[in-house]
Amino acid sequence: MSPEVRKAAEILRAGGLVAFPTETVYGLGADAASENAVARLYAVKRRPAEHPVIVHFGEAEKAFSWAREVPGGARELAKRFWPGPLTLILKRSALAKDFVTGGQDTVGLRVPSHPVAQALLDEFGGAIAAPSANRFGLVSPTTAAHVREDLGKDVDLVLEGGPSEIGIESTIVDLSGAAPVLLRPGHISREALQSVVGAIAEPTVASPRHSGGLERHYAPRTPARLVPTHALDKEISKSKNVAVLAFSRPDERVNFWLRMPREPQAYAQRLYAALRELDAAGCERILVEAPPESAEWAAVRDRLKRACEPRRNIA
Numbered sequence: 001m002s003p004e005v006r007k008a009a010e011i012l013r014a015g016g017l018v019a020f021p022t023e024t025v026y027g028l029g030a031d032a033a034s035e036n037a038v039a040r041l042y043a044v045k046r047r048p049a050e051h052p053v054i055v056h057f058g059e060a061e062k063a064f065s066w067a068r069e070v071p072g073g074a075r076e077l078a079k080r081f082w083p084g085p086l087t088l089i090l091k092r093s094a095l096a097k098d099f100v101t102g103g104q105d106t107v108g109l110r111v112p113s114h115p116v117a118q119a120l121l122d123e124f125g126g127a128i129a130a131p132s133a134n135r136f137g138l139v140s141p142t143t144a145a146h147v148r149e150d151l152g153k154d155v156d157l158v159l160e161g162g163p164s165e166i167g168i169e170s171t172i173v174d175l176s177g178a179a180p181v182l183l184r185p186g187h188i189s190r191e192a193l194q195s196v197v198g199a200i201a202e203p204t205v206a207s208p209r210h211s212g213g214l215e216r217h218y219a220p221r222t223p224a225r226l227v228p229t230h231a232l233d234k235e236i237s238k239s240k241n242v243a244v245l246a247f248s249r250p251d252e253r254v255n256f257w258l259r260m261p262r263e264p265q266a267y268a269q270r271l272y273a274a275l276r277e278l279d280a281a282g283c284e285r286i287l288v289e290a291p292p293e294s295a296e297w298a299a300v301r302d303r304l305k306r307a308c309e310p311r312r313n314i315a
Protein backbone atom coordinates (compact mmCIF):
# COMPACT_ATOMS: atom_id res chain seq x y z
CA MET A 1 0.00 0.00 0.00
CA SER A 2 1.47 3.35 -1.00
CA PRO A 3 1.92 5.99 1.74
CA GLU A 4 -0.20 8.38 -0.34
CA VAL A 5 -3.15 5.98 -0.34
CA ARG A 6 -2.77 5.38 3.40
CA LYS A 7 -2.76 9.13 4.01
CA ALA A 8 -5.81 9.53 1.76
CA ALA A 9 -7.75 6.92 3.75
CA GLU A 10 -6.82 8.72 7.00
CA ILE A 11 -8.10 12.00 5.57
CA LEU A 12 -11.40 10.33 4.62
CA ARG A 13 -11.74 8.85 8.13
CA ALA A 14 -11.18 12.31 9.60
CA GLY A 15 -14.02 13.74 7.47
CA GLY A 16 -11.78 15.30 4.81
CA LEU A 17 -11.98 15.36 1.00
CA VAL A 18 -9.75 13.30 -1.30
CA ALA A 19 -9.77 13.51 -5.09
CA PHE A 20 -8.92 10.19 -6.70
CA PRO A 21 -8.60 8.73 -10.19
CA THR A 22 -11.20 6.39 -11.63
CA GLU A 23 -11.30 4.81 -15.08
CA THR A 24 -14.04 7.30 -16.11
CA VAL A 25 -13.13 10.69 -14.59
CA TYR A 26 -11.54 11.87 -11.32
CA GLY A 27 -13.87 11.79 -8.33
CA LEU A 28 -14.05 14.06 -5.28
CA GLY A 29 -14.42 11.62 -2.40
CA ALA A 30 -15.85 11.88 1.11
CA ASP A 31 -16.88 9.29 3.70
CA ALA A 32 -20.39 8.40 2.50
CA ALA A 33 -21.49 7.61 6.06
CA SER A 34 -20.51 11.02 7.44
CA GLU A 35 -23.05 13.81 7.15
CA ASN A 36 -20.43 16.49 7.83
CA ALA A 37 -17.99 15.14 5.27
CA VAL A 38 -20.70 14.94 2.59
CA ALA A 39 -21.90 18.45 3.48
CA ARG A 40 -18.37 19.74 2.86
CA LEU A 41 -18.26 17.81 -0.42
CA TYR A 42 -21.45 19.53 -1.61
CA ALA A 43 -20.15 22.93 -0.50
CA VAL A 44 -16.87 22.53 -2.43
CA LYS A 45 -18.68 21.15 -5.47
CA ARG A 46 -21.28 23.97 -5.18
CA ARG A 47 -23.86 21.30 -5.81
CA PRO A 48 -27.50 21.73 -4.75
CA ALA A 49 -28.34 19.56 -1.71
CA GLU A 50 -31.23 17.78 -3.42
CA HIS A 51 -28.92 16.23 -6.03
CA PRO A 52 -27.90 12.67 -5.14
CA VAL A 53 -24.28 11.54 -5.29
CA ILE A 54 -22.81 8.20 -6.44
CA VAL A 55 -21.45 5.96 -3.68
CA HIS A 56 -18.30 3.94 -4.47
CA PHE A 57 -17.31 0.54 -3.08
CA GLY A 58 -14.43 -1.90 -3.43
CA GLU A 59 -16.70 -4.83 -4.28
CA ALA A 60 -20.26 -5.73 -5.25
CA GLU A 61 -21.34 -7.32 -1.97
CA LYS A 62 -20.50 -4.16 -0.01
CA ALA A 63 -22.26 -2.07 -2.62
CA PHE A 64 -25.41 -4.18 -2.44
CA SER A 65 -25.57 -3.84 1.35
CA TRP A 66 -26.57 -0.21 0.66
CA ALA A 67 -29.62 -1.46 -1.28
CA ARG A 68 -32.69 -3.04 0.32
CA GLU A 69 -33.71 -4.88 -2.84
CA VAL A 70 -31.23 -6.28 -5.34
CA PRO A 71 -33.06 -7.51 -8.43
CA GLY A 72 -31.56 -10.36 -10.45
CA GLY A 73 -30.74 -7.95 -13.27
CA ALA A 74 -28.58 -5.86 -10.93
CA ARG A 75 -26.59 -8.92 -9.89
CA GLU A 76 -26.10 -9.94 -13.50
CA LEU A 77 -24.94 -6.49 -14.55
CA ALA A 78 -22.58 -6.33 -11.57
CA LYS A 79 -21.14 -9.73 -12.40
CA ARG A 80 -20.56 -8.69 -15.99
CA PHE A 81 -19.40 -5.07 -15.59
CA TRP A 82 -18.03 -4.51 -12.04
CA PRO A 83 -15.44 -3.40 -11.30
CA GLY A 84 -15.98 -0.96 -14.15
CA PRO A 85 -17.71 2.14 -15.51
CA LEU A 86 -21.29 1.31 -14.51
CA THR A 87 -23.52 2.88 -11.83
CA LEU A 88 -26.64 1.06 -10.65
CA ILE A 89 -29.57 2.90 -9.08
CA LEU A 90 -31.35 0.69 -6.55
CA LYS A 91 -33.80 1.14 -3.68
CA ARG A 92 -31.71 2.22 -0.73
CA SER A 93 -31.10 0.40 2.55
CA ALA A 94 -30.86 2.21 5.91
CA LEU A 95 -27.12 2.73 5.27
CA ALA A 96 -27.84 5.22 2.48
CA LYS A 97 -28.92 8.38 4.27
CA ASP A 98 -30.80 11.36 2.85
CA PHE A 99 -27.56 13.35 2.61
CA VAL A 100 -26.20 11.05 -0.13
CA THR A 101 -29.48 10.28 -1.90
CA GLY A 102 -30.74 13.86 -1.99
CA GLY A 103 -33.72 12.62 0.03
CA GLN A 104 -34.75 10.09 -2.65
CA ASP A 105 -35.60 6.49 -1.83
CA THR A 106 -32.88 5.22 -4.21
CA VAL A 107 -29.09 5.21 -4.15
CA GLY A 108 -26.43 5.20 -6.90
CA LEU A 109 -23.81 2.45 -6.46
CA ARG A 110 -20.56 1.98 -8.33
CA VAL A 111 -17.49 -0.28 -8.07
CA PRO A 112 -14.68 1.42 -10.02
CA SER A 113 -11.85 -0.56 -11.61
CA HIS A 114 -8.98 1.94 -11.50
CA PRO A 115 -6.22 0.37 -9.37
CA VAL A 116 -5.72 3.55 -7.30
CA ALA A 117 -9.47 3.81 -6.63
CA GLN A 118 -9.49 0.12 -5.70
CA ALA A 119 -6.51 0.59 -3.36
CA LEU A 120 -8.17 3.58 -1.69
CA LEU A 121 -11.50 1.79 -1.22
CA ASP A 122 -9.68 -1.23 0.14
CA GLU A 123 -7.59 0.79 2.61
CA PHE A 124 -10.55 2.96 3.70
CA GLY A 125 -12.85 -0.04 4.00
CA GLY A 126 -16.09 1.94 3.83
CA ALA A 127 -18.16 3.63 1.16
CA ILE A 128 -16.91 6.75 -0.63
CA ALA A 129 -19.37 9.33 -1.94
CA ALA A 130 -17.83 10.84 -5.06
CA PRO A 131 -19.15 13.10 -7.78
CA SER A 132 -16.76 14.20 -10.50
CA ALA A 133 -14.06 16.45 -8.98
CA ASN A 134 -15.08 19.69 -10.73
CA ARG A 135 -17.35 22.58 -9.76
CA PHE A 136 -21.02 21.93 -10.50
CA GLY A 137 -21.95 22.15 -14.17
CA LEU A 138 -18.43 22.44 -15.56
CA VAL A 139 -16.32 19.94 -17.48
CA SER A 140 -15.28 16.82 -15.51
CA PRO A 141 -11.56 16.32 -14.78
CA THR A 142 -9.65 13.47 -16.41
CA THR A 143 -6.23 14.25 -14.89
CA ALA A 144 -4.97 15.16 -11.41
CA ALA A 145 -3.84 18.51 -12.85
CA HIS A 146 -7.43 19.31 -13.94
CA VAL A 147 -8.60 18.67 -10.37
CA ARG A 148 -5.97 21.01 -8.94
CA GLU A 149 -6.90 23.72 -11.45
CA ASP A 150 -10.59 23.42 -10.56
CA LEU A 151 -10.56 22.88 -6.81
CA GLY A 152 -7.18 24.18 -5.62
CA LYS A 153 -6.93 24.22 -1.84
CA ASP A 154 -10.53 23.12 -1.34
CA VAL A 155 -9.46 19.49 -1.58
CA ASP A 156 -7.21 17.99 1.10
CA LEU A 157 -5.34 15.58 -1.17
CA VAL A 158 -5.31 14.68 -4.87
CA LEU A 159 -4.20 11.13 -5.65
CA GLU A 160 -2.32 10.81 -8.94
CA GLY A 161 -3.43 8.07 -11.31
CA GLY A 162 -2.62 9.25 -14.82
CA PRO A 163 -5.21 10.29 -17.40
CA SER A 164 -8.57 8.52 -17.05
CA GLU A 165 -8.78 5.75 -19.60
CA ILE A 166 -12.45 6.10 -20.53
CA GLY A 167 -12.74 9.87 -20.18
CA ILE A 168 -16.50 10.28 -19.71
CA GLU A 169 -18.67 9.49 -16.68
CA SER A 170 -20.07 6.02 -15.96
CA THR A 171 -23.17 4.60 -17.61
CA ILE A 172 -26.10 4.92 -15.15
CA VAL A 173 -28.89 2.32 -15.13
CA ASP A 174 -31.90 2.64 -12.85
CA LEU A 175 -33.10 -0.77 -11.64
CA SER A 176 -35.35 0.54 -8.88
CA GLY A 177 -38.53 0.43 -10.95
CA ALA A 178 -40.52 -2.10 -12.96
CA ALA A 179 -38.14 -2.01 -15.95
CA PRO A 180 -34.49 -0.92 -16.30
CA VAL A 181 -33.97 2.67 -17.44
CA LEU A 182 -30.82 4.15 -18.96
CA LEU A 183 -30.30 7.45 -17.10
CA ARG A 184 -26.89 8.35 -18.52
CA PRO A 185 -25.22 6.77 -21.58
CA GLY A 186 -21.55 5.89 -21.23
CA HIS A 187 -18.76 3.57 -22.30
CA ILE A 188 -20.91 0.54 -21.49
CA SER A 189 -23.47 0.85 -24.25
CA ARG A 190 -27.22 0.32 -24.20
CA GLU A 191 -26.67 -2.69 -26.48
CA ALA A 192 -24.15 -4.24 -24.06
CA LEU A 193 -26.57 -3.73 -21.14
CA GLN A 194 -29.48 -5.16 -23.14
CA SER A 195 -27.50 -8.27 -23.93
CA VAL A 196 -27.49 -8.93 -20.17
CA VAL A 197 -30.88 -7.65 -18.91
CA GLY A 198 -33.07 -7.33 -22.00
CA ALA A 199 -34.94 -4.18 -23.03
CA ILE A 200 -33.89 -0.89 -21.43
CA ALA A 201 -36.20 2.12 -21.46
CA GLU A 202 -35.51 5.83 -22.00
CA PRO A 203 -35.85 8.09 -18.96
CA THR A 204 -39.23 9.77 -18.48
CA VAL A 205 -40.19 12.76 -16.37
CA ALA A 206 -40.96 10.32 -13.55
CA SER A 207 -37.37 9.00 -13.55
CA PRO A 208 -35.27 9.99 -10.55
CA ARG A 209 -33.43 13.31 -10.55
CA HIS A 210 -29.88 13.24 -11.72
CA SER A 211 -27.76 16.30 -12.35
CA GLY A 212 -26.17 14.75 -15.45
CA GLY A 213 -29.70 15.04 -16.81
CA LEU A 214 -29.81 18.81 -16.57
CA GLU A 215 -29.93 20.23 -20.05
CA ARG A 216 -26.67 22.12 -19.79
CA HIS A 217 -23.95 20.21 -17.98
CA TYR A 218 -20.37 19.20 -18.67
CA ALA A 219 -20.01 22.61 -20.26
CA PRO A 220 -17.10 24.91 -21.14
CA ARG A 221 -17.45 28.63 -20.29
CA THR A 222 -17.06 29.78 -23.90
CA PRO A 223 -20.32 29.48 -25.89
CA ALA A 224 -20.12 26.28 -27.93
CA ARG A 225 -22.12 25.06 -30.92
CA LEU A 226 -22.54 21.67 -32.51
CA VAL A 227 -22.24 21.97 -36.28
CA PRO A 228 -22.97 19.25 -38.86
CA THR A 229 -19.95 18.40 -41.03
CA HIS A 230 -21.49 19.91 -44.18
CA ALA A 231 -22.03 23.28 -42.43
CA LEU A 232 -18.64 23.58 -40.74
CA ASP A 233 -16.92 25.46 -43.52
CA LYS A 234 -19.70 28.05 -43.72
CA GLU A 235 -19.78 28.53 -39.94
CA ILE A 236 -16.04 29.08 -39.88
CA SER A 237 -16.19 31.72 -42.59
CA LYS A 238 -18.96 33.54 -40.68
CA SER A 239 -16.98 33.99 -37.49
CA LYS A 240 -13.64 35.59 -36.71
CA ASN A 241 -12.31 34.35 -33.45
CA VAL A 242 -13.31 30.69 -33.17
CA ALA A 243 -11.84 27.53 -31.71
CA VAL A 244 -12.75 24.32 -33.53
CA LEU A 245 -13.04 20.69 -32.49
CA ALA A 246 -13.24 18.55 -35.61
CA PHE A 247 -12.38 15.30 -37.33
CA SER A 248 -10.79 16.91 -40.34
CA ARG A 249 -7.48 18.71 -40.84
CA PRO A 250 -6.98 22.25 -39.51
CA ASP A 251 -8.33 25.08 -41.62
CA GLU A 252 -5.78 27.86 -41.97
CA ARG A 253 -8.37 30.57 -41.24
CA VAL A 254 -8.80 29.21 -37.72
CA ASN A 255 -6.38 30.07 -34.89
CA PHE A 256 -7.17 27.19 -32.63
CA TRP A 257 -8.07 23.78 -34.02
CA LEU A 258 -8.11 20.43 -32.27
CA ARG A 259 -8.36 17.35 -34.42
CA MET A 260 -10.26 14.47 -32.84
CA PRO A 261 -10.08 10.70 -33.42
CA ARG A 262 -12.71 9.06 -35.63
CA GLU A 263 -13.12 6.24 -33.16
CA PRO A 264 -15.67 6.88 -30.36
CA GLN A 265 -13.69 5.42 -27.42
CA ALA A 266 -10.56 7.37 -28.33
CA TYR A 267 -12.71 10.49 -28.83
CA ALA A 268 -14.34 10.08 -25.39
CA GLN A 269 -10.98 9.65 -23.70
CA ARG A 270 -9.76 12.92 -25.21
CA LEU A 271 -13.02 14.92 -24.98
CA TYR A 272 -12.89 16.76 -21.64
CA ALA A 273 -9.22 17.70 -21.90
CA ALA A 274 -10.03 19.01 -25.40
CA LEU A 275 -12.97 21.10 -24.14
CA ARG A 276 -10.70 22.60 -21.47
CA GLU A 277 -8.07 23.47 -24.09
CA LEU A 278 -10.69 25.05 -26.37
CA ASP A 279 -12.06 27.04 -23.44
CA ALA A 280 -8.59 28.26 -22.49
CA ALA A 281 -7.86 29.43 -26.05
CA GLY A 282 -9.74 32.66 -25.31
CA CYS A 283 -11.90 32.57 -28.42
CA GLU A 284 -15.37 34.04 -28.75
CA ARG A 285 -16.99 30.80 -29.79
CA ILE A 286 -16.30 27.11 -29.95
CA LEU A 287 -17.50 25.14 -32.97
CA VAL A 288 -17.78 21.37 -32.57
CA GLU A 289 -18.14 19.15 -35.62
CA ALA A 290 -21.05 16.82 -34.83
CA PRO A 291 -20.11 13.14 -34.57
CA PRO A 292 -21.99 10.44 -36.52
CA GLU A 293 -25.57 9.54 -35.49
CA SER A 294 -24.76 5.85 -34.98
CA ALA A 295 -25.25 3.97 -31.67
CA GLU A 296 -21.54 3.70 -30.88
CA TRP A 297 -21.37 7.51 -30.62
CA ALA A 298 -24.38 7.83 -28.25
CA ALA A 299 -22.39 8.68 -25.10
CA VAL A 300 -20.13 11.21 -26.84
CA ARG A 301 -23.15 12.83 -28.54
CA ASP A 302 -24.89 13.11 -25.16
CA ARG A 303 -21.94 14.97 -23.59
CA LEU A 304 -21.45 17.22 -26.62
CA LYS A 305 -25.14 18.15 -26.73
CA ARG A 306 -25.01 19.20 -23.10
CA ALA A 307 -21.74 21.08 -23.57
CA CYS A 308 -23.33 23.00 -26.44
CA GLU A 309 -26.64 23.93 -24.79
CA PRO A 310 -27.16 27.71 -24.66
CA ARG A 311 -26.23 29.10 -21.24
CA ARG A 312 -29.76 30.34 -20.47
CA ASN A 313 -30.83 26.70 -20.08
CA ILE A 314 -28.63 26.11 -17.08
CA ALA A 315 -30.67 24.86 -14.15
Ligand code: TXA
Pocket (backbone or CB within 6 Å): 022, 024, 025, 026, 027, 028, 051, 052, 053, 054, 087, 089, 101, 104, 106, 107, 108, 110, 112, 130, 131, 132, 133, 168, 169, 170, 172, 183, 208, 209, 210, 211, 212, 213
Ligand atom coordinates in the same frame (compact mmCIF):
# COMPACT_ATOMS: atom_id res chain seq x y z
O1 TXA B 1 -18.06 8.03 -13.63
C1 TXA B 1 -18.69 8.46 -12.68
O2 TXA B 1 -19.83 8.08 -12.40
C2 TXA B 1 -18.00 9.54 -11.82
C3 TXA B 1 -16.84 8.91 -11.09
C4 TXA B 1 -16.19 9.86 -10.12
O3 TXA B 1 -17.25 7.74 -10.43
N1 TXA B 1 -18.95 10.13 -10.92
C5 TXA B 1 -19.91 10.97 -11.34
O4 TXA B 1 -20.62 11.49 -10.32
O5 TXA B 1 -20.12 11.26 -12.49
P1 TXA B 1 -21.55 12.76 -10.47
O6 TXA B 1 -22.06 12.98 -9.08
O7 TXA B 1 -20.85 13.90 -11.12
O8 TXA B 1 -22.71 12.26 -11.34
C6 TXA B 1 -23.50 11.26 -10.81
C7 TXA B 1 -24.84 11.20 -11.44
C8 TXA B 1 -25.54 12.49 -11.16
O9 TXA B 1 -26.27 12.87 -12.28
C9 TXA B 1 -26.36 12.09 -9.97
O10 TXA B 1 -27.36 12.96 -9.73
C10 TXA B 1 -26.78 10.68 -10.36
O11 TXA B 1 -25.59 10.17 -10.82
N2 TXA B 1 -27.31 9.90 -9.26
C11 TXA B 1 -26.71 9.55 -8.12
N3 TXA B 1 -27.57 8.92 -7.31
C12 TXA B 1 -28.75 8.85 -7.97
C13 TXA B 1 -30.05 8.35 -7.66
N4 TXA B 1 -30.34 7.80 -6.50
N5 TXA B 1 -31.02 8.46 -8.59
C14 TXA B 1 -30.75 9.05 -9.78
N6 TXA B 1 -29.58 9.57 -10.11
C15 TXA B 1 -28.59 9.47 -9.22
Ligand code: MG
Pocket (backbone or CB within 6 Å): 131, 132, 140
Ligand atom coordinates in the same frame (compact mmCIF):
# COMPACT_ATOMS: atom_id res chain seq x y z
MG1 MG C 1 -20.30 15.54 -12.61
